[in-house]
Structures are given as C-alpha cells and as structure tokens.
Amino acid sequence: MTTIPCPTAVALLSGGLDSTVLLHHARQSLVSGRVLTLSYNYGQRHTRELDCARWQAERVGAVEHRVIDLSFLGELLRGGSALIAGGHDVPNLTDLAPEQLTQPPTYVPNRNMMLLSMAAAYAEASGVRDVFYGAQAMDQYGYWDCTVEFVERINRVLSLNRNDPITIHAPFVTMKKTEVVKLGLSLGVDFSHTWSCYRGESKACGTCPTCVERLTAFREAGIPDPVPYA
Amino acid sequence: MTTIPCPTAVALLSGGLDSTVLLHHARQSLVSGRVLTLSYNYGQRHTRELDCARWQAERVGAVEHRVIDLSFLGELLRGGSALIAGGHDVPNLTDLAPEQLTQPPTYVPNRNMMLLSMAAAYAEASGVRDVFYGAQAMDQYGYWDCTVEFVERINRVLSLNRNDPITIHAPFVTMKKTEVVKLGLSLGVDFSHTWSCYRGESKACGTCPTCVERLTAFREAGIPDPVPYA
Numbered sequence: 149m150t151t152i153p154c155p156t157a158v159a160l161l162s163g164g165l166d167s168t169v170l171l172h173h174a175r176q177s178l179v180s181g182r183v184l185t186l187s188y189n190y191g192q193r194h195t196r197e198l199d200c201a202r203w204q205a206e207r208v209g210a211v212e213h214r215v216i217d218l219s220f221l222g223e224l225l226r227g228g229s230a231l232i233a234g235g236h237d238v239p240n241l242t243d244l245a246p247e248q249l250t251q252p253p254t255y256v257p258n259r260n261m262m263l264l265s266m267a268a269a270y271a272e273a274s275g276v277r278d279v280f281y282g283a284q285a286m287d288q289y290g291y292w293d294c295t296v297e298f299v300e301r302i303n304r305v306l307s308l309n310r311n312d313p314i315t316i317h318a319p320f321v322t323m324k325k326t327e328v329v330k331l332g333l334s335l336g337v338d339f340s341h342t343w344s345c346y347r348g349e350s351k352a353c354g355t356c357p358t359c360v361e362r363l364t365a366f367r368e369a370g371i372p373d374p375v376p377y378a
Numbered sequence: 379m380t381t382i383p384c385p386t387a388v389a390l391l392s393g394g395l396d397s398t399v400l401l402h403h404a405r406q407s408l409v410s411g412r413v414l415t416l417s418y419n420y421g422q423r424h425t426r427e428l429d430c431a432r433w434q435a436e437r438v439g440a441v442e443h444r445v446i447d448l449s450f451l452g453e454l455l456r457g458g459s460a461l462i463a464g465g466h467d468v469p470n471l472t473d474l475a476p477e478q479l480t481q482p483p484t485y486v487p488n489r490n491m492m493l494l495s496m497a498a499a500y501a502e503a504s505g506v507r508d509v510f511y512g513a514q515a516m517d518q519y520g521y522w523d524c525t526v527e528f529v530e531r532i533n534r535v536l537s538l539n540r541n542d543p544i545t546i547h548a549p550f551v552t553m554k555k556t557e558v559v560k561l562g563l564s565l566g567v568d569f570s571h572t573w574s575c576y577r578g579e580s581k582a583c584g585t586c587p588t589c590v591e592r593l594t595a596f597r598e599a600g601i602p603d604p605v606p607y608a
Contacts, residue, residue: 216454220447221499224444224446224496225503251540256499257498257499257502258499258539259499261491261498261499261536262492265488265495266492268491269451269454270454273487274456297538298535301538304534305532306488308525308531314488
C-alpha cells in the first residue's frame, strides 16, 4: 500500500468497517494534521451506521464531523435501491442470481459520484486537498463506482480545477476485506462500533451480502466479530 | 451543432438564459419523447430563477419538474461563494481584477460535478440515458466545470456504469451567448421568463458579471432584453 502523506484531509465515513479502518489508518499514518469527517444520511433504513460514524470520529479526535442530509434521494431515485427506505427488500446473498451480482439490488444509482463530489466541494471550501474514500476490492464485483478505474476517472475530472485540485485517495481499493480487518486490528480499531448490515434490525442479520462478506473477513482474519448477530 | 436524437431526456434547468434555450431546443429538435426537468435550490440569494424554471418547464410540457433542496450547501461550503446566501458580496464585473477571472468570487466549489452527478442518478433511476446541460462557451473563462474537457471527463466516469450509461450533452459548450440568444429567438423562447442576475433584487442590476454578459448578448443579437433592469 502506497503511503499518501498529507497535512490535513477529509475522510468519508459511513460507519461501516472499511471507512472506519481507513479513518484510523489515515489519522495514525497518513495525515500529519487534522482530519475532517463527513457522513451522509441518504435515507438509509436505520441510523446505526451514522451513530458508529460519530463515535469513531470522536475516537480519532476529528476536528469536525459533518452529516449531510440527503434524505431527498429516496424520492429522487424513485426508491430504486434496497439501501434506501421505501426501496426493494434487502436480499440474502444466497438468493441473488449470478447475473444480479454485477449490479445488485443494493446498488444506489450513481451514489459514489454524488458522495465524492460533495466531499471534494467540502474539502475545497475547507482548504483541504485530500479526500479518503474507503472503497475496497470486494465491492468491485457489484459496484462500478467502487473500482480503481472509477477513482482514477473522478480524479481526472477534479484535476481540471484551477485552484489546488482535490485528490481522492482509495488505498483499500486493491485490498480484500480480510486485509482491511487485519489492518484495523493492528491499529486498535474497536470494531464493536462499526456497522455493516443492510437491514435495520437491532442485531445484524448475518445473511445479507454485506454481513456474509464481513463474517467471512473476520473468520479469515482469525478473530470473532464483536457485533451482535441474530 | 451536432444533433443528438434521443427518445427521452433529463434537462438541467436553472431558469437562466442558457438552460432555458437548451430546454426548448431539446424539446423541439432533439428529444422525441418526454422531458424531465431538474432544478436545484442551493441557497441562491433569491428564488426568481427557480420561478422561471418552473414556468419554462410547464411551457414545454415537461412530464415532471423536480426541485432538489441543496440549501445545506451554504453551511457545507462555509459560505464560500458569492452565489450562496451568506457568502461574499456579488461583485460588479468591472471591479474584478484580471487574475480573479479564472476563478471568480461567484465560483461555487465543485458545483457542477455535484449537480450533474445527481442529474445522472435521477436519469438512471428514471430509465433515461441522456442529460442536457446548458454550459456555454463564455462561462469557460471563469469556471473549470463549464468546459468541454469537464463534460468529456464526467462522461468518461459515467461510461463505467454496468447498466446503460448516462451521457451528459452540453451542445452549447462551444457556442457564445449571443448565438444562444439567437437560437432562442428562432425557437420562440419567451425571455421575459428567464433570470440571470446574481443579485436578489426585484430588477436585474445590469452590472454583475452575468448581467453584463447577458446585455451584451442581446445587443449583439440585435433585440432588447425584456427583463427589467435597475
């Protein structure tokens, strides 16, 4: 993994596993100064992820934690995703047909360009040139906006800025989730304050696509997942 | 100007001169089916533009007109633009130093990537592949996100989508405002229901950068601007 030293940075923080480990990694190794964290409420089925994001932002001493309210997306996108309240039901991974995996029901149309464009605007207005984005390699199967090419092409757009251009860094984009868990362990991340499950219940379901990936990653890393499962 | 025939489209509509003429051009010449119009409230100093947008959307029989509330941008961007309530004062064009012209105080950080990413998401969720965007050549002096390269690079990002990719069309990006006015005239556009002035007064100021450009374009086109000036 390449080192990306920068004086100060914006970290996109969903409260899930990947963005949380990236936040700690950035704070401990990559950013010499302050970190600003940015979360989004886009009409997720629950706010548990957002609660974890706030907890982790405090944990690393973020100088500012912002939550942008994008709850209008549910209506704008006509409920067109299982991740948005009012959309499809969240599927079990085992119920998905192979051809659904390249763009699963949990895909949100053009989500990451929207999120990164706002993060870049926030960074620019804050005098910050670097944005950390927790996309990791296992998301690439189903999400074109979690790929290496996507990040490269977004940066090609941003490079046109006549002020100091913003750069999006996605150091996990070539790493498997198991490696992210191991890195988090070495950094002392408290995984009990992360949330990945797509369903809005009090315990993680253990069967939706992201739960299956998360459980596999912890098993491969050789440690138990501290989050409660149904 | 290249013809871009498409069955149906989303048109970004600010209520200003360029996006209004593009809407009429698209409806009369480019789109064989329905048009969906999309406007943004991003904390502009006044709603006059948005009133014009709604009027023009009805005029062309848009099947849907949406206004996304992005009023959080004022706070997110720390008031960092003269176009946002609470930001800098709107300057007169004659008060701007030459070096300010490449990124003037009316620049909104990364605005157009934010707006286009939401328009593309809306189009995708609506089953529409084409988005019309009214950037025109005279904006390129001060806005990197109104350039040919910007539109090309945004389309390079969007082309990665594994569904039918969305394409942003900016047919005025190589045209001067005078040509846009002339085209609007030939299409019967009612310019009294367009609004360009950056200041939030009941009459257009006639001295801010966009008023100066607009007045010049009408003079060069040889017709009076029907909008009231102070």
